[in-house]
Amino acid sequence: MKAIWDDMGLGVAVVDANGLCEYMNPIQSLVDGFGRVPVEGQHITDLYVPHDVKCIPTLECLQKGQPLLKKSYFYKTTNNYLASTVSDFFPLFDHGKKDGVIAFTIWTGTTSLVKRHKRSAKGVVPEKSPYEYYTFDSLIGKDAALIEVMNEARTAAQSASPVMIWGESGTGKELFAQAIHAASTRCQHPLVPVNCAAIPENLLEGILFGTAKGAYTDAADKPGLFEEADGGTLLLDELNSMPMGLQAKLLRVLQEKRVRRLGSRTEIPVDVRVISILNVDPLSAVEQNILRRDLFYRLAVVGLSIPSLRQRKRDIPLLARTFIDRSEHRGNSGEIVLDKEVLRVFRDYEWPGNIRELLHVIEGSLALIGDRLSIEWGCLPRHFRDACHNAEAPRKAVCSPVAPVVTPSAQKTFYDYQTIKRSNVISLKECVQTYEAECIRNVLRVTGGNVAKAARIMELTGAGLRYKIKQLNIEDDE
Numbered sequence: 001m002k003a004i005w006d007d008m009g010l011g012v013a014v015v016d017a018n019g020l021c022e023y024m025n026p027i028q029s030l031v032d033g034f035g036r037v038p039v040e041g042q043h044i045t046d047l048y049v050p051h052d053v054k055c056i057p058t059l060e061c062l063q064k065g066q067p068l069l070k071k072s073y074f075y076k077t078t079n080n081y082l083a084s085t086v087s088d089f090f091p092l093f094d095h096g097k098k099d100g101v102i103a104f105t106i107w108t109g110t111t112s113l114v115k116r117h118k119r120s121a122k123g124v125v126p127e128k129s130p131y132e133y134y135t136f137d138s139l140i141g142k143d144a145a146l147i148e149v150m151n152e153a154r155t156a157a158q159s160a161s162p163v164m165i166w167g168e169s170g171t172g173k174e175l176f177a178q179a180i181h182a183a184s185t186r187c188q189h190p191l192v193p194v195n196c197a198a199i200p201e202n203l204l205e206g207i208l209f210g211t212a213k214g215a216y217t218d219a220a221d222k223p224g225l226f227e228e229a230d231g232g233t234l235l236l237d238e239l240n241s242m243p244m245g246l247q248a249k250l251l252r253v254l255q256e257k258r259v260r261r262l263g264s265r266t267e268i269p270v271d272v273r274v275i276s277i278l279n280v281d282p283l284s285a286v287e288q289n290i291l292r293r294d295l296f297y298r299l300a301v302v303g304l305s306i307p308s309l310r311q312r313k314r315d316i317p318l319l320a321r322t323f324i325d326r327s328e329h330r331g332n333s334g335e336i337v338l339d340k341e342v343l344r345v346f347r348d349y350e351w352p353g354n355i356r357e358l359l360h361v362i363e364g365s366l367a368l369i370g371d372r373l374s375i376e377w378g379c380l381p382r383h384f385r386d387a388c389h390n391a392e393a394p395r396k397a398v399c400s401p402v403a404p405v406v407t408p409s410a411q412k413t414f415y416d417y418q419t420i421k422r423s424n425v426i427s428l429k430e431c432v433q434t435y436e437a438e439c440i441r442n443v444l445r446v447t448g449g450n451v452a453k454a455a456r457i458m459e460l461t462g463a464g465l466r467y468k469i470k471q472l473n474i475e476d477d478e
Helices: 002-006 026-031 057-064 111-119 144-157 173-182 201-209 244-256 282-287 293-299 313-326 340-348 354-368 382-390 392-399 417-423 428-446 451-457 462-471
Strands: 011-016 021-024 048-050 068-077 082-094 097-107 163-166 191-195 233-237 258-260 267-269 273-278 302-305
Touching: 011 026, 011 082, 057 068, 057 082, 057 097, 144 173, 144 302, 163 173, 173 191, 173 233, 173 273, 201 244, 244 258, 244 293, 282 293, 313 340, 313 354, 382 428, 428 451, 428 462, 451 462
Parallel strands: 163 273, 163 302, 191 233, 233 273
Antiparallel strands: 011 021, 011 097, 048 068, 068 082, 082 097, 258 267
């Protein structure tokens, strides 16, 4: 049975009647961060810190002598690894006497980690590490612009200095962050990511710094992400979305290397390296007053600008080949290739969504390829084909203010010499608004109506572009 359990794709653990661990299979040990820690002979409470100390499913099953099936369970290991699972607990008996518990576990919060372990993918941290991340070997590309940044990142990984990474959406900024952590001396400790734009302002402070019991209604003693990342790395994604007031508190924590939980008077020392990610140029963020200048100086000790896909188009064939080989839609029908015309289209396209967009286009094409062995124009997703048809004129409208694209509806506003001579009046405001409206409409066509992408292309905030759309009466159906 042990030989079977060792090769199973789900976690298996056995404890005896005293709650001591007798066996844990390799995948359970790896995912829970015990790869280099002996667990046999240790009590279950010395390995896991349950979400509710009054209800430990293993001990509950042992006490009642009855199975606990499909038990949804959230726990933290004693080495600060968090997981959410669905588990089955079965009591074990020896001649009618309770003798222990066996548990079978599926991870609902670490599915990708389990899959990578099962298929032994190339480019992850060696199995001796309790955590798995992308490494520099995972990054695909041979373009000089990418290689230069990778060399800088490799050098930066060996220091303890904060790193700031910026670039357009879809360029692989988080992959760089994981690779830096994996190559550092902190790789045996967790990399804790937080998306500063995805969490409401009133919750973000408590999540980062933790809470003390009584800080607010129903507040409990809970460590924040700084404490969870102690000894490792904290990844602040979309830092430019963090409220300015919270940026000041973050600066103090970075300077003092101590964190105070919300509602507490006690400061807790932390040893954390911070890697921050921005989707805009940091100096522009400082000028727009969405990033504190002093925080920029503190976090951008090492700065990495990730090149966009249109800056490294020579890598497109290599990236496309890799995505085809890794795709689940590929099947066993032989090697699928790119049609020469499709490859030309890929090289001419501007890729506003960068590598992420290329991946989605490849996945969509493989889903529609049928029995063919070549990705042709007709296989490409329709929205991508429409974007290719509309891409040329919108780029001119955005990038060439001296030669704007004027639609028939705008002709009445861009006055010629005779019109001015007859009326002696020209509304500059109306002229500018019409030009702005046409630029915005064109970019929205390229992005398929995605306001966030359009805002990045036009170097505006999402809120700023929405205000312009409303001000210029651009309808949704347009």
